[in-house]
Amino acid sequence: MGRRKIQRKNVAILDSDDDNSSVTSSSIVCSDQMSVSGTEEVEFNKESLVDEAIDALFEKRGSTREKALEVINAAFNFNLQCQFVENKFATLLHQCLNCIKKGSSKEISLASRTIGLLALTVGPGVHAQEILEESITPLSQAFNSGSESSKIISLLNCLAVITFVGANGPEEIEKSMQIMWQIIHPKLGSNVIAIKPSAPIITTAVSSWSFLLTTMDGWRPSPKLWQESVTYLSSLLDNDDRSLRIAAGEALSLIFEMGSLEKFVAETKGYIDSSALEGNKTKDRFSHIQGLKGKILNQARDLSVEAGGKGSSKKDLNNQRNMFRDVLEFFEYGYPPETTMKIGGVALQTLTWSQLIQLNFLKRFLGGGFAKHMQESEFLQNVFGFTPKRRNLVGYDHISSTEKRMYKSPNSVVNKARTQQLNKQRMLSEGRNIGHFANCVGYED
Numbered sequence: 001m002g003r004r005k006i007q008r009k010n011v012a013i014l015d016s017d018d019d020n021s022s023v024t025s026s027s028i029v030c031s032d033q034m035s036v037s038g039t040e041e042v043e044f045n046k047e048s049l050v051d052e053a054i055d056a057l058f059e060k061r062g063s064t065r066e067k068a069l070e071v072i073n074a075a076f077n078f079n080l081q082c083q084f085v086e087n088k089f090a091t092l093l094h095q096c097l098n099c100i101k102k103g104s105s106k107e108i109s110l111a112s113r114t115i116g117l118l119a120l121t122v123g124p125g126v127h128a129q130e131i132l133e134e135s136i137t138p139l140s141q142a143f144n145s146g147s148e149s150s151k152i153i154s155l156l157n158c159l160a161v162i163t164f165v166g167a168n169g170p171e172e173i174e175k176s177m178q179i180m181w182q183i184i185h186p187k188l189g190s191n192v193i194a195i196k197p198s199a200p201i202i203t204t205a206v207s208s209w210s211f212l213l214t215t216m217d218g219w220r221p222s223p224k225l226w227q228e229s230v231t232y233l234s235s236l237l238d239n240d241d242r243s244l245r246i247a248a249g250e251a252l253s254l255i256f257e258m259g260s261l262e263k264f265v266a267e268t269k270g271y272i273d274s275s276a277l278e279g280n281k282t283k284d285r286f287s288h289i290q291g292l293k294g295k296i297l298n299q300a301r302d303l304s305v306e307a308g309g310k311g312s313s314k315k316d317l318n319n320q321r322n323m324f325r326d327v328l329e330f331f332e333y334g335y336p337p338e339t340t341m342k343i344g345g346v347a348l349q350t351l352t353w354s355q356l357i358q359l360n361f362l363k364r365f366l367g368g369g370f371a372k373h374m375q376e377s378e379f380l381q382n383v384f385g386f387t388p389k390r391r392n393l394v395g396y397d398h399i400s401s402t403e404k405r406m407y408k409s410p411n412s413v414v415n416k417a418r419t420q421q422l423n424k425q426r427m428l429s430e431g432r433n434i435g436h437f438a439n440c441v442g443y444e445d
Contacts, residue, residue, distance in 0.1 A: 049071055049075065050071065050072060050075045050084070052068075053067075053068040053069075053071040053072045053075070054068070054072065054088055054091060054092060054095070056068035057069070057092075057095035057096070057098075057099065058095065062103055062104050062107055065099055065103065065107055066103075066104070066106055066107050066110060069096075069099065069107065069110035069111055069113075069114055070110060072092070072114055073110065073113060073114055073117065076114075076117045076121070076369075085118065085121045085122065086122070089118070089122065089127055092114070092118060093115065093118060093130075093131060093134060093135075094134075096111040096112075096114050096115050096118075097111075097115075097134060097135060097138050099111035100112060100115075100138050100139065100142050101138055101141075101142075105146065105148040105150065105151040106150075106151075108142055108145075108151050108154065108155070109150050109151050109153075109154035109155075110154075112139070112142075112154045112155050112157070112158035113154055113157070113158065115131060115135055115158050115162060116157060116158040116161035116162060116365065118131060119131045119132075119161055119162045119165040119166055120161060120165060120373070120377065120379070120380075122165075123165065123377075123378070123379040124165055124166065124379060128162070128165045128166030129166045129167075129168050130166075131162050131165075131166050132162045132163060132165075132166035132167060132172065133166075135158070135159075135162055136159075136175070136176070139155055139158060139159050140179060142155055143155060143179070143183070147195055147197065147198075147201075149198050149200050149201055152183070152197070152201050152204075153200060153201060153204045156180065156183070156201075156204045156205055156208045157204065157208065157364075157365055159176055159179065159180070159208065160176070160180075160208035160211050160212060160361065161365060163176040163212055164211065164212060164215065165379070167215070170216055173212050173215055173216060174216070176212060177209055177212050177213065177216075180205045180208050180209040180212075181205075181209060181229075183197055183201065183202070183205040184202055184205045184206055184209065184232070185228075185232050199239065199240075199241035199243070199244050200241075200243070202236070202244055203241065203243045203244045203247045206233070206236070206244070206247040206248055206251055207247045207250075207357075207360075207361055207364075208361070209251065210247070210250055210251040210254055210357050210361075211357060211358060211361040213251070213254055213255075213258075214254065214354040214355075214357055214358050216258075217258065226255075227288065227289060229255070230252065230255060230289070230292055230296075231288075231292060233248045233251050233252050233255075234248075234252065234292055234295060234296050234299065236248035237249060237252075237296070237299040237300075237303065238299070242313075242316045242317070242319070242320050243316070245303060245320060246319065246320055246323050246324075249300065249303070249323060249324055249327050250323070250353065250356075250357055250360075252296055252327070253326075253327050253330055253331075253336075253353045254353045254354060254357060256330070256331065257330070257336060257352060257353045257354065258354075296331070297328070297331055297332070300324045300327045300328045300331060301324075301328055303320060303321070303324040304321055304324035304325045304327070304328050305321065306320065306321065330353070336351065336352050336353050336356070337350075337353075337356060338350065338351055339356060339359070343371045343374050343375060343386070343388065344371065344375050344388055344389050345389055346386070346387070346388055346389055348374065348384055348386050350384075355384065358383065358384070359384070362380070374386060374388065375388040375389075376388075
């Protein structure tokens with residue numbers, strides 16, 4: 001059976017009044033290589049609005065801080081300059097952390113997203129390391145402050161991104177992965193989420209855990225930990241939620257691709273041969289892992305041909321079938337799925353499960369800003385080995401549809417903020433004019 005190439009399209013989610021969409025569809029771009037004539041006013045207003053939004057993060061009213069975070073996230077989607085972030089780095093980070101410590105669920109979601117975008121903006125280095133070090137404790141505490149799904153999902157995405165960019169060694173990555181695993185498979189006495197999490201939360205936790213596992217090449221956890229991880233992920237393939245089954249299938253495929261399970265099986269078998277003391281205990285573990293491999297293959301085979309039931313989404317069903325066909329082909333023949341998507345006329349390809357998991361995670365996190373981020377972020381270009389076309393925009397007609405909607409639509413967050421700013425300035429101006437008129441009348445008398 002030959003390799004199958006799958007062409008997949010990036011789906012942009014833009015300018016929605018829905019709270020969840022506003023939390024998951026922004027992105028940032030850092031570049032001084034693209035210029036757009038006729039947008040000086042937009043650029044000036046953008047920086048002015050972001051300055052005011054950062055100042056508004058100091059306000060006591062939570063709704064004011066929420067609106068400010070929405071403006072900041074929206075501005076990050078429109079070519080926010082790295083120098084601007086550099087100048088405001090400490091202020092923005094610490095105010096977002098304050099929002100996470102004392103804000104509503106919506107505010108926590110927005111602030112955690114801003115921190116993730118900030119990490120992607122500054123890229124690997126001292127600032128990204130500081131973001132991770134300063135954020136890990138507030139994020140861990142926020143997991144315990146309530147189980148509202150959108151908040152927990154945003155916190156997981158934030159933790160994954162800031163660890164991906166800022167971790168300084170496998171120990172820091174493993175610490176974040178342990179937090180995620182406690183959410184995936186909470187145990188008695190765990191300090192993370194006392195109640196059983198919902199399927200969307202577990203799905204995000206598994207995807208975030210897998211995303212960080214892609215960076216852990218050569219990681220050698222204990223055999224007991226591998227057995228626990230594979231066993232529980234295999235059980236998730238029987239879950240009623242399709243998205244969760246897909247996330248678990250991707251995680252298991254990644255473990256097989258890294259060779260971790262095969263190494264574990266080989267080491268366990270070698271230990272059986274060389275040690276007479278352990279006896280049946282080690283043999284039982286080896287037999288259990290061998291049985292798990294067979295079980296996973298059968299589960300993947302069943303899910304790749306599952307029939308749709310009443311009320312099931314055809315799109316979700318097709319996604320599941322296609323993904324588990326890829327899993328089955330990989331388990332049986334060793335061929336990972338190959339995918340291609342076009343960004344600015346240039347192909348971005350993935351050739352491994354590791355690359356595909358990274359791509360899918362970042363597409364979900366960046367939403368409609370993913371393509372622009374890939375074109376302008378040197379960090380992500382290095383992650384995927386992607387070289388974009390360099391171009392010089394010369395007119396408004398060449399601005400992307402995302403940018404047009406973000407800054408030209410009267411219903412966009414940025415335009416609403418700009419209208420409020422102009423109204424405020426108009427009221428102040430009118431107040432000064434009335435005062436001046438009154439003074440003139442008094443002088444004439």
